[in-house]
Amino acid sequence: MPAADRPRAAPAALDRRDLAWVVDKVVEILVFVGGVSAIVFIIGIFVFITGQGLGFITARLDPREFFGTTAWRPTSEVHPTYGILALIAGTASVTGLAMIVAVPFSLGAAIFIAEFATGKVRETLKVLVELLAAIPSVVWGFVGLSIMNPLIIDLFDVPVGLNVLNAGIILGLMAAPIMTTIAEDALKAVQDGYREAAEALGATRWQVIFKVVLPAAKNGLAAAILLGVGRGFGETMAVLMASGHSINLPTSVFDSVRALTATVAAELGETAVGSEHYRALFTIGIFLFMVTFLINLTADLIIRGTGSKR
Amino acid sequence: MFAPTSLNARNRRTQKLVKLLFLLMTLLLVLPVLMILGVLVARGGPMLSVEFLLTQPTKGMTAGGIFPALIGTVWLVAVALLVSVPVGVAAAVYLSEYAPENWLTRTINLAIINLAGVPSIVHALFGVGAFVLFFGFGTSILAASLTLAIMTLPVVIVATREALQAVPKAFREACWNMGATRWQTIRRVVLPNSISGILTGIILEVSRTAGETAPIMFTGAAFFLPFLPQSVFDQTMAMSLHLFVISTQVPGVPEGLPYGVALVLVLMVLAMNALSIGFRMWLRGRKKW
Numbered sequence: 001m002p003a004a005d006r007p008r009a010a011p012a013a014l015d016r017r018d019l020a021w022v023v024d025k026v027v028e029i030l031v032f033v034g035g036v037s038a039i040v041f042i043i044g045i046f047v048f049i050t051g052q053g054l055g056f057i058t059a060r061l062d063p064r065e066f067f068g069t070t071a072w073r074p075t076s077e078v079h080p081t082y083g084i085l086a087l088i089a090g091t092a093s094v095t096g097l098a099m100i101v102a103v104p105f106s107l108g109a110a111i112f113i114a115e116f117a118t119g120k121v122r123e124t125l126k127v128l129v130e131l132l133a134a135i136p137s138v139v140w141g142f143v144g145l146s147i148m149n150p151l152i153i154d155l156f157d158v159p160v161g162l163n164v165l166n167a168g169i170i171l172g173l174m175a176a177p178i179m180t181t182i183a184e185d186a187l188k189a190v191q192d193g194y195r196e197a198a199e200a201l202g203a204t205r206w207q208v209i210f211k212v213v214l215p216a217a218k219n220g221l222a223a224a225i226l227l228g229v230g231r232g233f234g235e236t237m238a239v240l241m242a243s244g245h246s247i248n249l250p251t252s253v254f255d256s257v258r259a260l261t262a263t264v265a266a267e268l269g270e271t272a273v274g275s276e277h278y279r280a281l282f283t284i285g286i287f288l289f290m291v292t293f294l295i296n297l298t299a300d301l302i303i304r305g306t307g308s309k310r
Numbered sequence: 311m312f313a314p315t316s317l318n319a320r321n322r323r324t325q326k327l328v329k330l331l332f333l334l335m336t337l338l339l340v341l342p343v344l345m346i347l348g349v350l351v352a353r354g355g356p357m358l359s360v361e362f363l364l365t366q367p368t369k370g371m372t373a374g375g376i377f378p379a380l381i382g383t384v385w386l387v388a389v390a391l392l393v394s395v396p397v398g399v400a401a402a403v404y405l406s407e408y409a410p411e412n413w414l415t416r417t418i419n420l421a422i423i424n425l426a427g428v429p430s431i432v433h434a435l436f437g438v439g440a441f442v443l444f445f446g447f448g449t450s451i452l453a454a455s456l457t458l459a460i461m462t463l464p465v466v467i468v469a470t471r472e473a474l475q476a477v478p479k480a481f482r483e484a485c486w487n488m489g490a491t492r493w494q495t496i497r498r499v500v501l502p503n504s505i506s507g508i509l510t511g512i513i514l515e516v517s518r519t520a521g522e523t524a525p526i527m528f529t530g531a532a533f534f535l536p537f538l539p540q541s542v543f544d545q546t547m548a549m550s551l552h553l554f555v556i557s558t559q560v561p562g563v564p565e566g567l568p569y570g571v572a573l574v575l576v577l578m579v580l581a582m583n584a585l586s587i588g589f590r591m592w593l594r595g596r597k598k599w
Contacts, residue, residue, distance in 0.1 A: 024491035031408060034400025038421040038467070041460050045428060048439035108335030116329050117336075127587055128340040134583040135343070135576060136521025137430070138550045142557050142572050143346055176339055204321045206328040227427070234429025236524040241558060261431045261524075268435075268528050273443065285435040289428060296427040300420055 046289060053282030060276060061283065072247055072263070074277040082280050084287075086247045090257030093250045094243055095232035097168025098175055102232075103225055106176040110183035110224075115209055133177035137237040144170045144242025158254045162244035165253040170242045171232045179228040186220020187213060223299040230295040234288065236261040260284055350573045357570025371534055371556055372563050376571055381538050382451075382546035383578075386526060387519045389455035389542055390462065395512060397459075398466025405467070406474035407496055426464035430524040433461040437529040452542040454530025461525055462518050469511020473504040510589050517582035521575065523550040533559070549575045 060082070069083030113125050144166050152161035190213050198212045199205075214221070244256025245266065264281045271278040314322075365375035401418075409415040437457030447453040477500050485495040501508075532545040533555050539546040553575060557568040 020491050020494060024493040027493040027496075028408060031400045031404040034397050035404030035409060035418050036414075037397055038401060038418050038425060038463065041463070042421040042424050042428075044440060045432065045436040045460075048444065049432065049435045052435070052439045052443075105335050105339045108332050109339045112329075112332035112336045116332060125336060125340065128343065130587065131580060131583055132340060132343045134517055134521075134579055135346075136523070136550055136579055138521070138523040138554050139572050139576055142553055142568060145557055146568065147346070147349055173339075173342055180339070204325050206325050207321075209328075230427050234427070234432070236429060236431040237554065241554070261429055264431050264435065265524055265527065268438070282435055282439070285432050289432050292427050292429060292432075293424055296424050297420070300423055 046286075049282050049285045049289060053279050053286050055274075056276060056279030056283045057286075060280070066283075070247070070249060072258075074267070074271075074280055080276065084260065084263075084284060086249055087258055087260045087263055087284075089249050090243065090247075091233060091239075091259040091261070093164045093253075093257055094167045094171055094239060094259060095229060097164055097253060098171035098232045099225070099229060101169055101172030102176040102179060102228055105172075106179035106224075106228070107183055107221065109176070109180045110187060111209060111214075113180070114184045114187035115205070115213065129177045129180050132173070133181075135174075137174065137235060138241075140170050140174055140238040141241030144238060148242065156254065160244060160254075160256060162242060163254050163256045164243070164250050167239050167243035167257075167259075168253065170238050171235055174235060174238060175228040175231045178231055179224045182224035182227060183217075183221050186217040186224060189220060190216045219302050223302040226295055226299040226302070230292050230299070233295070234261060234292050236265050240265050260288060264288075347576070350569060350576060353566060354569035354571075354573030357566050358573065362570060363574070366536065367534065367552075370562075371552075371560050372567070376549070376552060376574065378535060378538055379547040379549045379552040379571075380574075382531070383520050383549045385451050385539055385542075385546055386455050386458060386530070386548055387516055389451055390458040390519050391512070391516065393456060394459035394463050394466055394515065398463050398515075399470050399508065401463075401467045402470030402474060403496060406471050407492065407500065422464045422467055425460065428461075430461065430522060433457055434525045434528055436460075437525060442529055447543070449528070449532075449545055450530050450543045451539055451546050452530070454526040454546075455542070457525045457529050458519050458522060461522065462515050465515040465518055466511055469514060470504075470508045473507025473511065474500060476507060477503045506589065506593050510586050510593070513582050513586040513589065517579045517586070520582070521550055521579050523548075523554055527551060549578070 065081065065083055067083075067088070068085060069081065070086035070089075071081040071083045072087060073079075073081045109125070109129070113122055113129075117125055145162070148166045148170065149161035152158065152163070152166055156165075194212050194216055195208050198208045203211065239259045240262035243259060243262065245258050245262055246256040247258050248255050250257050264284055267277070268281050271281065362375045363380060364377050366377055367379075368374035401422075405415065405418065409418070434457065437453055441447045441453035441456050442449055445453075447456075481499050481503065482495050485499045486492075490498070526548055530545055531548040531551040533547075533551070535545060535547050549571065553568060553571045556563050556571065
């Protein structure tokens with residue numbers, strides 16, 4: 001609307017309910033819907049997987065059997081049993097080993113990138129870490145299957161190379177980039193004033209790092225580790241392909257195991273929609289959702305905690 | 311006068327050692343990637359040819375090319391982007407330009423973190439429950455792409471929000487002072503100044519979407535289809551699932567074939583990532599404020 005057509009009275013001139021105003025309001029509503037969509041989706045995920053799994057939870061689920069026994073025999077015709085303890089043990093052992101591999105290396109890498117490296121070296125390392133994160137999980141699984149498998153058989157003289165060791169190393173390499181990036185952010189967030197004050201007192205670089213920077217960044221570092229655990233816990237394809245996928249309570253790193261995520265991925269295609277087995281797999285999905293939700297929530301609270309103190 | 315004491319010398323030695331140790335740890339982290347790439351290139355490289363890219367798999371997927379899988383991945387990524395880009399950019403615009411500091415914004419941020427953190431197989435279950443069954447799309451490109459779109463939404467949101475927030479506040483204030491509405495300011499000033507950053511995020515999302523396997527396994531990707539998809543309601547083959555299938559489900563696959571598929575997949579993904587990184591560096595060099 002041209003300005004001349006608008007009413008001339010002073011208060012009305014400030015009241016510009018023209019086309020631009022209407023468009024502005026519409027856009028505000030649209031982007032608000034976009035913003036809220038994330039919440040809608042996360043609730044949707046919970047509602048839909050619960051919707052499919054609920055039949056199993058109400059009709060069949062016995063928590064003591066589900067969480068306390070190791071017999072996962074959903075396809076038995078006589079007496080199907082649904083115990084996920086061995087699957088939990090599989091996920092836990094692989095994730096645990098992955099963290100043993102990934103935590104020292106990714107914290108070390110984060111310290112090097114944040115505190116020592118400068119200029120080109122720093123940029124190159126950051127790019128390499130980013131590329132490490134870009135490799136798809138099915139490719140990691142393939143690496144476990146065709147490169148690590150024969151390597152482990154040769155090196156350790158074991159009959160099968162698809163085991164906790166294989167999946168743990170693969171998962172460690174997969175979780176490392178995200179941990180390195182978040183840990184580096186946490187170290188960068190420590191104010192330079194802390195470092196300068198320590199150096200002014202005569203501390204060397206590594207004394208500054210160990211006595212000042214690491215303690216100051218410990219919450220962020222804890223969050224980094226926690227998110228790495230979440231990543232390992234939820235990883236599907238790589239674990240399915242590298243862990244051997246056999247139900248076991250592992251006693252050594254050379255035992256094959258089966259993970260929660262891998263079980264769902266391997267079996268969902270073979271079940272009839274609405275069957276007990278199908279609903280049991282969704283129940284595992286609900287469990288996975290809740291655990292990762294808790295991990296992410298805790299990590300978020302920890303990070304927020306460090307933020308508010310500064 | 312300033313001769314180093316033995317303490318100084320010892321400190322310097324320790325410092326050098328510590329630095330070396332951390333460098334070593336960093337290298338041990340990145341070296342495996344380079345080694346893996348090396349092996350993939352060495353064993354998969356001989357497979358690569360125009361024919362490999364442009365022909366059907368034959369003999370029960372033990373020979374031939376990867377054309378339908380390649381085209382299928384393009385379909386899946388394209389449809390997923392059609393959904394996730396508008397929704398993701400809208401969400402980022404809201405969070406960066408409108409959202410007040412309140413519980414709702416905090417909840418949105420928490421939801422975004424969780425969307426990124428929920429296991430991919432749980433996204434797959436959601437896709438089955440919501441898109442395949444509830445909305446009745448069946449196992450189709452549409453169902454698979456929607457699942458992928460929701461899963462990779464955080465990538466777009468986070469990258470776009472960062473790009474928007476990199477535009478100085480003064481730009482907006484100048485525009486508001488001229489009497490522009492919020493949306494006019496965003497469209498004429500904020501978006502043009504951040505569009506390259508947003509593109510970087512979208513390229514990154516393409517890379518993520520192309521590599522995912524679990525979310526499409528039960529929602530729309532098929533083990534083997536002798537024809538190309540004609541619409542979003544068809545099933546399709548996909549590169550990532552094809553690699554899984556020929557390396558675990560099909561007997562008698564010649565050793566080089568899966569390496570060839572893995573190499574093409576990795577090259578696709580890394581090329582996208584390299585493009586995104588290059589774009590970002592070029593931007594940083596060009597920035598005027």
